[in-house]
Amino acid sequence: RVGRKVTTVPLGRQEELPPRWPLPPSTEVWVLTSTSGASALTNEARRAPYQALAQRLEAEPWPRPLACSEGKRGDEVHQGK
Numbered sequence: 845r846v847g848r849k850v851t852t853v854p855l856g857r858q859e860e861l862p863p864r865w866p867l868p869p870s871t872e873v874w875v876l877t878s879t880s881g882a883s884a885l886t887n888e889a890r891r892a893p894y895q896a897l898a899q900r901l902e903a904e905p906w907p908r909p910l911a912c913s914e915g916k917r918g919d920e921v922h923q924g925k
Contacts, residue, residue: 854875855875855877855892856874856875856897857873857874858874874897875893876894876897878890
């Protein structure tokens with residue numbers, strides 16, 4: 845689908861990313877609505893993408909351990925271990 849101009853982007857997690865996307869394929873991209881009450885959406889429609897993202901994030905362990913390229917955790921690097 846190279847060269848296809850998209851006029852609207854679906855809300856929520858994006859399954860299709862632009863060509864030459866600079867981040868790793870494991871990166872999740874989410875499109876969310878404006879939080880402005882002036883947008884032409886119902887409150888339910890405005891909240892739905894945020895709720896879907898919140899459900900997705902609930903599945904992630906937190907806080908996440910930081911890993912550096914040497915295989916050390918971020919806190920070990922900062923403490924000189």
